[in-house]
Amino acid sequence: MKLIIVRNKEELGARAGGMIAEAINAKPDIALGLATGSTPIPVYRELIRLYEKGELDFSRVRTVNLDEYIGLPANHPQSYRCFMDKNLFDHINIDKSNTYVPDGMAQNPVAECARYDAVIDRLGGVGLQLLGIGPNGHIGFNEPADAFSERTLAVRLAEATITANARFFDKPADVPERAISMGVGDIMNAKKIVLVAGPEKREIVDMAMNGAVTPNIPASVLQNHRDVTVFIIRE
Numbered sequence: 153m154k155l156i157i158v159r160n161k162e163e164l165g166a167r168a169g170g171m172i173a174e175a176i177n178a179k180p181d182i183a184l185g186l187a188t189g190s191t192p193i194p195v196y197r198e199l200i201r202l203y204e205k206g207e208l209d210f211s212r213v214r215t216v217n218l219d220e221y222i223g224l225p226a227n228h229p230q231s232y233r234c235f236m237d238k239n240l241f242d243h244i245n246i247d248k249s250n251t252y253v254p255d256g257m258a259q260n261p262v263a264e265c266a267r268y269d270a271v272i273d274r275l276g277g278v279g280l281q282l283l284g285i286g287p288n289g290h291i292g293f294n295e296p297a298d299a300f301s302e303r304t305l306a307v308r309l310a311e312a313t314i315t316a317n318a319r320f321f322d323k324p325a326d327v328p329e330r331a332i333s334m335g336v337g338d339i340m341n342a343k344k345i346v347l348v349a350g351p352e353k354r355e356i357v358d359m360a361m362n363g364a365v366t367p368n369i370p371a372s373v374l375q376n377h378r379d380v381t382v383f384i385i386r387e
């Protein structure tokens with residue numbers, strides 16, 4: 153794993169966004185694995201900036217998001233579909249029918265997981281996966297567990313995640329308790345991985361990169377991937 157320490161959000165956006173732009177230019181129909189959360193926002197801003205400058209074309213790009221809350225409709229302001237539209241898709245020339253986010257309102261979440269796996273397979277897997285990291289080391293919504301998950305699954309969110317995400321909702325009780333997430337196996341299948349983290353994640357990033365590989369710290373599995381770049385903002 154390669155660690156790059158950046159000074160601030162702007163540098164994070166420029167460098168991580170630059171890596172993604174390079175991957176799109178190398179393969180214009182790339183399948184990008186995308187993430188939500190605060191840290192990716194400057195990355196998306198950079199992609200929008202490059203598109204506006206005429207340096208990036210999303211017309212053939214496909215995207216597959218890591219996760220979605222169960223119980224939030226696509227038009228809910230805190231749904232991850234809504235987040236992606238607002239922070240990226242509405243500002244670039246992507247064909248929205250090529251953008252995939254799990255359906256949090258699916259009647260049968262297990263069937264939805266199988267459908268999402270089929271989407272990932274149809275795309276030929278993920279070319280570049282953007283990741284955040286949770287305060288407990290989660291990637292996607294793969295929370296600390298006894299074993300690493302393989303494919304898309306319905307999960308119960310950890311208390312630490314509900315607490316961390318409560319800032320986006322009116323009250324903590326409004327945070328959904330369940331989600332659909334791509335599995336750790338799906339993430340590990342990506343050809344290239346770019347993980348972005350704020351200064352408050354320094355300790356967990358250090359544990360994930362330098363500690364034991366354990367499903368108790370899901371991001372530690374990335375030590376077994378051959379092409380991971382971690383960007384962290386210096387305090």
Ligand code: PGA
Binds near residue numbers: 284
């Ligand atoms: P953050 O979320 O970028 O908002 O810190 C990361 C995550 O929980 O995966």
